[in-house]
Amino acid sequence: MESQNPLPYSDPKQAAHSLLGIVKELANEITPDNFDSNSVHLDSKLDQDLGLDSLARAELLQRTEQQFTLTLPTQTLAEIETPRDLLNAIFNAEQHPTSLKASAERIELPSASNYPDHVTTLQDLLRWHVDQHGDRPHLYVYQDADNVESISYHTLYQQAKIIACRLQDLGIGPGDTVAIMLPTCNAYFYCFFGILLSRAIPVPIYPPARPSQIEDHLIRHSKILQNAETKLLITVEQAKGLSTLLKLHVPALQHIVTTEEIKTLSAESVTSEQQHIGQAQPDDIAFLQYTSGSTGIPKGVKLTHANLLANIRAMGKAVGATSDDVFVSWLPVYHDMGLIGAWFGSLYHAIPLVIMSPLNFLTQPKRWLWALHHHRGTITAAPNFAYELCVNKIADADLEGLDLSSVRHCWNGAEPISPATMKAFTQRYQDHGFAPEAMTPVYGLAESSVGLTFPLKTRTPRVEWVDRQTMMNSGRAVVNSGKAVNVDGSETKVDQNINSLLDHSIPLIGLGHPLPGHQIRIVDSQGREVPERQEGELEFKGPSSTLGYYRTPDKTAELYHDEWLRTGDRGLTMEGELFLTGRVKDIIIKAGRNIYPQELESAVSQLDGSRKGCIAVFASANPKTGTEQLVVLAETKLEDEQKKQQLRDEIQNLSFNLLGIPTDVVELCPPHTVPKTSSGKIRRSACKTLFEENKLNAPQRAVWWQATRLFMSSAKPAFVRFRRLAADWGFACYMWLIMALLAPPVWVLVALLPTQSACWSVARWGARSLIKLTGTNLTIDGIEHIPTDGSPYLVIVNHASYLDGLVLLAATGKEHQFVAKSELKGNVFARTFLEKLGTHFVERFDTQKSLTDSRQLTAFADSPRPLTIFPEGTLYRMAGLHDFHLGAFQIAVEKQIPILPITLKGTRSILRDKSLFPRKGDIDVIISPLIKPNGSDWQATLALRNTARKVMLENSGEPDLTRENTR
Structure with missing residues (x-):
């Protein structure tokens, strides 16, 4: 292919000059304030010297491919350490436009007839699929940028059995921990299930970014291996030579093996499937998910088979997952989002999983989108930065013909989410069929397996x-x-x-x-x-x-x-x-890892030239990448620019050696710049504000003024917290005082007055007085929907708080026939008060007695005082509308009288279930139009229930929690 300009790599010197120009331009963009173009040469370290992290190196590769009109191998991102390495890769690459071969095919599999609802372990889950449809493709693994290899359930099981037997030969038994440090490849999946089939515990850890980092990488992860008491490590060939060194750090470690070594086994051994190890149990640890930190004490989250299956089933229910879906992922399989969300979720629901290496995505983000196109993917997931890359790092020419109309869920999680990124991604790809409602922000954490909150619609x-x-x-x-x-x-x-x-x-x-x-x-x-x-x-x-x-x-x-x-x-x-x-804590999320600032702060304080205890490490949003950037703010007395640059380089090297990633910004500032609390603690949020508002180099004021400002700034948050706490306690005490003053006279009057109407007048006065005296704003909408002609009707109300009855007393102006649980009859004060108001008591736990009580209620339905029922039966602490018992609707159908739905909002926030600490808040009462029954049979009862429930869901704005116990 001919270019309009002379090819820059036709002359080695010209190629080197052109490449260094790209590197300098990018490095200057990353660290504009600390950039020295003279420091960039062919042997500069991309990490330590230039501060280019994995995302920046991916950008470097894209610019190089565009400039030199070629496509570099995916592994280049993991192998280059200097511009010279990249220059060598350029000369070894074939010249052609950067395009994606459309070799992938649409995945169309028959729907699975049933699902493994009864399985209790991951081992049983895989065996169930083998028995049901062993030849069905389960995984489509990208071997490189273009070639895809499918793995069936049967193949996965057979390969895993081979590895399980080999592990047993090496002395691995139930409860032992086995670490996996492999990239995304076929062997990773075989090894993971091989460990499970031997009833050992897999410990996924992320592989080194580059082969030259293996030693530092293993030493950095030795604390994880120590904590897990790992007996065996499955890893890449390059790590074999470090086994002696690693064993010195991890005394429990007995073997370091490669995937090729662990698969070497005679056929005879495979036939003797683990007869002596017993069956895995639901409460067994399925695997350990170590939170991605740096050098601190590692935390291995214990996840049982029961935990994982509960999470997978719940997520599947939330998104309506079926075997007709296709999951496309580039997420690393050592991370909970990729391992559990993508792989285990797909495994459970018989969803084909198309998976590629993260390097495939980082080097060419378009590969993810084209994989969705070619395979007709319906579900995918990624952190926010991935969507930002797809907005800014893909040329329009690379999107010609792209069709994302098959995507119905595009989960965004694992790091802070940017509204601007979601909007930009949606707007750019809407013309390519991407539905705006497919963008789905979610939340989860390893301690809840992976998923915790999902949109319910x-x-x-x-x-x-x-x-x-x-x-x-x-x-x-x-x-x-x-x-x-x-x-x-x-x-x-x-x-x-x-x-x-x-x-x-x-x-x-x-x-x-x-x-x-x-x-x-x-x-x-x-x-x-x-x-x-x-x-x-x-x-x-x-x-x-x-x-x-x-x-x-x-x-x-x-x-x-x-x-x-x-x-x-x-x-x-x-x-x-x-x-x-x-x-709550100042944890920084960078490249999917949790970074604890105290560690780097302590280390930087030891460097010559920095002021000990005056170092702040914090995160600041990077609008260019859509992720958080790592900022080091260090006080120094140095004034010589050369020495200051040397200190920056030392901080950069220290960050890389300690954390495995470079800092994005190293900001040196004069003494007394870093804000501290009165007790001397670093105020990282204040440092972040100064940095983002570009006020770090503001003129220093007098010491007394700084001290005064520091005291005021420290005192204000404490005062705000104290004021809020005092206000909460003050309102709670005040409300209980008002209740204590109102309750006795109201109860006595109700107990003594001869007529029910008089009792209702007193009770209504008490409820309205409580609301008024506590400053609660009561809004009533739809009062005109209450019948005034004396015709009978039923009232149904959602049950959110102990206050619901009082609110109805105050809001409607009607005398109700409340239906209450029979347990209240055991309390003489409650029974006396409620009986004088004409309350009916219903048994909840004795089925026969409950049915009898419900039938007796039918006789009271013709009264002009409406029968008022809480169809949820009880109240719950968490927002949501639960199951409706059918009694009220059956009465309405039998008597052919309408139902008046009343929705209460705000009472739950004021006083929740199992809490005696009231909070100040507002209450809304929404009275909807009457709903008349349509028919007299069982279907009419269900239809009436469903219609009323739909109205109350819309009015409350709360989720539908049918068949859930969320007390």
């Missing part, structure tokens, strides 16, 4: 714009009037322009509701649950929850808060949906 991403100052000062989310700027590009009318909106608002992204069977809650610093729209720490529980960290009891103890597990994230809920606002 297909929709465009929900982005709420909340007032910035209110959020910062009180932690309360007050939605801005201009919030309705949709991610799909459409705009609802706003009261101000977008620039003003951004200046005064913070975007919060809806991450969905808890998976079926799971719960979340937001708690304050005292561990009490807060109302909706109030920020706090996110906690969770459910069948996917880990039992703790492997051989780290102190960390496990920190994880638990009674029966709940701490996430380390801050957030809030709106209508039960999760919105994250930040992190």
Whole structure:
């Protein structure tokens, strides 16, 4: 192919000059303030010297391919360490336009007839698929950029059995841990299940980015291997020579083997399938998921077979997964999102999984999209930065003919999500068939297997714009009037322009509701649950929850808060949906890894030229990559620029040696720049603000002024927290005082008054007084829908709080016939009060007695005082509408009288189930039009129930939690 310009690699010197120009340009973009073009030469280290991380090197390869009109092998990203390495790769590459061969084919498999709902372990899951459809393709593994090899369930099982037997020959037995340090390849899947079939515990760890890093990489991961007491490591050939060194660091390690060595086994041995090891149990540890950190004490999340299967089933239910789906993934299989979400999820639901190496994606992001096109992928997932790459790093010419119309779920998770990135991706690829509602922000963490919250219905991403100052000062989310700027590009009318909106608002992204069977809650610093729209720490529980960290009891103890597990994230809920606002600790997420700033800060403090204890490491959003960048802010007394550059280089090298990745920005500043608390702790959030507002080099003020400002800035957050805590306690005490003052006279009057109408008048006065005196804003919508002609009707109400009955007393102006649980008859005070108001009691637990009580209620349905029923039967702490018992609807059909649905909003936030700590809040009462029964049979009862439930779901804005127990 001819080029308009002379080919730059026809002359080695010209090629080198051209390549160095590309490198300098990119390095200057990454670190514009610290860049020295004279420091870039052919033998410069891309990591240590130039600060190019994996994403930056991927960008370097793309620019090189474009400039030199060629395609480099995928492995180039993992092999190059210097510009000279890249130059050699250029001379070895064939010249042709960078294009993707359309060799992949559409996947069309027959639907699976049933699903393994009864299996209890991963081993049983694979065997079930082998028995049901062993020859059905399960995996489509990209061997390189273009060639795909399929693996059936039968092949996976047979290869895994070979490895299991070999592991037993090497002394591996039930409960032993075996580490896998392999790239995405066929052998990875064989080895993982081979370990499971031997009843050992797989420990996935990520492989080194480049062969030359193996020694540092293994030493860095030796703490993981020590904690896991790993007996055997399956790895790449290059690591074999380091076995002696590694065994010195990991005393329990007995063998380091390659995939080729572990598959070497005689056919006779394979026939003796593990007869002596017994069957795996649901509560056995299935594998250890180590949180991606750096040099700190590693935390291996213990995930049992029961945990994993519960999570997979819940996620499948949430997204409606079927065997007709096709999952396309480039996510690493040592990471929970790729391992559990992509592989195990596909395995369970008989979904073909198309998987490629992360290097395939990073070097050419278009390969991911074209894989979705060719295989007609319906489900995929990636962190936010991947969508950013697809927006900015793919040329329009490379998208000609691309069709993404088959994609129905494009999960976005594992790192902070950018509304701008989602909008840009959606807008760019909408013309290529991408549906705006396919973009699906989700939330999860390893401690909950992988998934925790998913949107419960297909929709465009929900982005709420909340007032910035209110959020910062009180932690309360007050939605801005201009919030309705949709991610799909459409705009609802706003009261101000977008620039003003951004200046005064913070975007919060809806991450969905808890998976079926799971719960979340937001708690304050005292561990009490807060109302909706109030920020706090996110906690969770459910069948996917880990039992703790492997051989780290102190960390496990920190994880638990009674029966709940701490996430380390801050957030809030709106209508039960999760919105994250930040992190409890200053953890930095970089390239899918968790980085703990204290480690790097401590190490940098030891360098000559830096001021000990005056180093801040924090994350700052990088608008170019859509991910977080790692920033080191270091105080120094050095003034000579050459010495300062030397210190920057040392910090860069230290970061790489300690964390395995370079820093994005090294900012040197004069003494007293790094803000600290009064006790001397680094204030990283303040450092981040100074950095992002470009105020690090502002003129230094007098010491007394700095001290005053420091005191004021430190005192303000403490004062805000104290004020919020005092306000919460003050309101709770005040409300109980008002109740204590109102309850006795109201109870006495109700107990003594002779007529029911008089009792109702007193009770109504008490309820309205409580609402008024506590400053609760009660809004009633639809009061005109209450019949006034005296004709009979039934009232059904959602049950959210202990306050629901009082709210109905105050809001409707009607005398109700409440239906209450029979347990209340055991309390003389409650029984006396309720009986005087004409309440009927129904048995809940004795089926025969419950049926008799329900039938007796039919006799009271003709009264002008409406029979009022909470069809959920009880109240729940978590937002959502639960199952409706059919009694009320059966009565309505039998008597042919209409139902009046009343929806209560806000009572749950004021006083939740199992809580005696009231919170200030507002209450909405929505009275819907009457619903008349259509027919007199069983189907009419169901139809009436379904219609009423649909109305109440729409009015409440809460999720549908049918058949879930979320108390």
